[in-house]
Amino acid sequence: MPLFFHKFRTALVLGALALVCSGFADSKPSVRELRDIANKMVRENQTPGVVALVVQKGKVIAEARAGVADLEHRVPMQRNSVHELASVSKQFTAVAVLKLIDQGKLKLDAKLADFVSKAPEPWSKITVEQLLQHTSGLPDYLGRSPNLTESSTTDQLLARIASLPLDSEPGTKWEYSNSGYMALGHIISRTSGKSFAAFIQDELLTPAGMKTARIANPLAIIPNRAEGYSRFGTAWVREQFVSPALSALGDGMVMASAEDLIAWHRYLVAGAGLSSTLRAKAWTRNTLPKAPSYGFGWGIERAGTRPRISHNGGWVGTSTMMVSDLEHDIALILLCNADAVDFSPLESAMRKFLP
Numbered sequence: 218m219p220l221f222f223h224k225f226r227t228a229l230v231l232g233a234l235a236l237v238c239s240g241f242a243d244s245k246p247s248v249r250e251l252r253d254i255a256n257k258m259v260r261e262n263q264t265p266g267v268v269a270l271v272v273q274k275g276k277v278i279a280e281a282r283a284g285v286a287d288l289e290h291r292v293p294m295q296r297n298s299v300h301e302l303a304s305v306s307k308q309f310t311a312v313a314v315l316k317l318i319d320q321g322k323l324k325l326d327a328k329l330a331d332f333v334s335k336a337p338e339p340w341s342k343i344t345v346e347q348l349l350q351h352t353s354g355l356p357d358y359l360g361r362s363p364n365l366t367e368s369s370t371t372d373q374l375l376a377r378i379a380s381l382p383l384d385s386e387p388g389t390k391w392e393y394s395n396s397g398y399m400a401l402g403h404i405i406s407r408t409s410g411k412s413f414a415a416f417i418q419d420e421l422l423t424p425a426g427m428k429t430a431r432i433a434n435p436l437a438i439i440p441n442r443a444e445g446y447s448r449f450g451t452a453w454v455r456e457q458f459v460s461p462a463l464s465a466l467g468d469g470m471v472m473a474s475a476e477d478l479i480a481w482h483r484y485l486v487a488g489a490g491l492s493s494t495l496r497a498k499a500w501t502r503n504t505l506p507k508a509p510s511y512g513f514g515w516g517i518e519r520a521g522t523r524p525r526i527s528h529n530g531g532w533v534g535t536s537t538m539m540v541s542d543l544e545h546d547i548a549l550i551l552l553c554n555a556d557a558v559d560f561s562p563l564e565s566a567m568r569k570f571l572p
Contacts, residue, residue: 245569246271246570247566248279251271251281252281254562255267255281255283255284256283258284258558258560259283262451262453263555263558264536264553264558264560265453266294266443266553266554267282267283267284267552267553267554267560268298268550268551268552269282269549269550269551269552269563270296270478270548271547271549271567272479272482272548272550273547273570274546275479275546277296277479278570279567281563282294286441286443286444286554287443287444288453294554296474296476297474297475297476298441298442298443298475298552299439299440299473300443300535300537300554301471301472301534301535301537302469303530303531303535303537304469304529304530304532304537305530305537305538306467306468306469307467307468307514309417309514310401311349311401311499311513311514312489312491313421314349314401314405314513315489315496315499316420316491317408319490319491322408323408325344325345325346325498326344326346327345327404328341328342328343328344329400329404332407332408333379333400335376335379336379337379339354342386345401345404346513347388347397348404350391351511352388352392352503352508353387353394354383354385354389354390355378355383356378356382356396357393357394358377358396359395359468365458365463366459366460368460368461369460369462370462371399371402371466374466375403378396389505390505390508391503391507391509398468398469398514399467400467403467414431414432418431418432422477425480425484426483426484428477429441429474429477430472430477431472432464432470433472434461434464435461435464443554444456444534445533445534445535445555446534446554446556447533447534447555447556447557453555455534456533456534457533475550475552478539478548478550479550482550485526485541486541486546497522498512499512499513500513500520500522500524501517501520502520516528519542519544521544523544524543525540525541525542525571526540527539527541527549531556531557534554535553535555536556536558536560537551537552538550538560540567540568540571542572545571547570547571547572549567549570549571551563
């Protein structure tokens with residue numbers, strides 16, 4: 218199962234980028250179409266619940282909610298239902314790194330080996346910038362079928378990766394790597410002197426006005442949590458348990474509601490508290506041969522100082538998507554509480570609202 222979700226998360230990122238040139242915005246957008254597709258997804262058991270929002274200048278201009286956030290208690294899916302974001306979380310890790318750079322505590326050319334004891338020699342060539350761009354060559358720890366119930370520390374995970382050869386020479390190839398963002402979470406903690414969760418909360422979630430957002434913890438009591446589900450034959454079952462230690466890494470474990478993500482989008486529109494130089498760097502496309510249009514934690518759908526940026530995510534019990542068009546102040550937010558959901562018809566309909 219872990220290998221499947223590793224591939225699923227990668228496919229979601231690339232799939233989102235592939236939609237850019239498909240011309241969806243040429244058709245007239247319809248709120249009814251969104252609602253019909255969302256209801257069909259639930260009716261056909263593709264997901265227990267779904268919430269989809271199109272937001273312009275802070276106002277919801279189209280909304281589709283269907284199904285439930287909790288199958289046992291039949292709690293309806295709401296805007297304030299709190300979901301695991303999966304790889305949509307990578308943008309938070311990227312912004313946290315950039316905050317530390319703006320504060321003069323970290324540099325893009327800093328080496329991974331400087332933050333890891335007994336790092337192998339090849340890691341001395343891996344930079345923070347390469348980790349952000351998925352060009353570090355680190356093998357993906359999720360592609361090695363780890364035991365997700367095991368309480369592994371970041372140091373232990375890094376030690377396991379260190380025993381493996383690099384997949385490619387640093388800086389020479391783009392390859393989606395959860396290990397890179399897990400390592401960035403480690404660097405954030407080492408540099409800031411706080412836990413990754415505390416730094417994200419203090420420096421990003423609270424300033425952005427994300428009132429219910431937090432780092433994931435399967436053991437915590439979280440009001441309005443959207444319970445995650447997986448398919449087992451024709452039935453729904455609760456998502457696989459993931460160790461709280463693995464739920465607090467930098468590669469994909471922020472939890473937030475659709476309402477929280479509206480606030481996050483508005484924070485990005487306002488500049489996210491980052492210097493214009495770093496924002497421009499984060500939203501610049503990777504130029505390596507055969508690399509997708511990817512910056513620091515986002516797919517770059519349209520480049521420039523006010524770009525359109527996006528990311529999709531999939532993990533046990535969750536499937537997610539967020540697009541931020543910063544020029545026109547439009548956000549697309551899509552959250553499902555099941556894994557392996559094909560939400561491309563709904564995403565396509567949402568993209569019709571983009572200019």
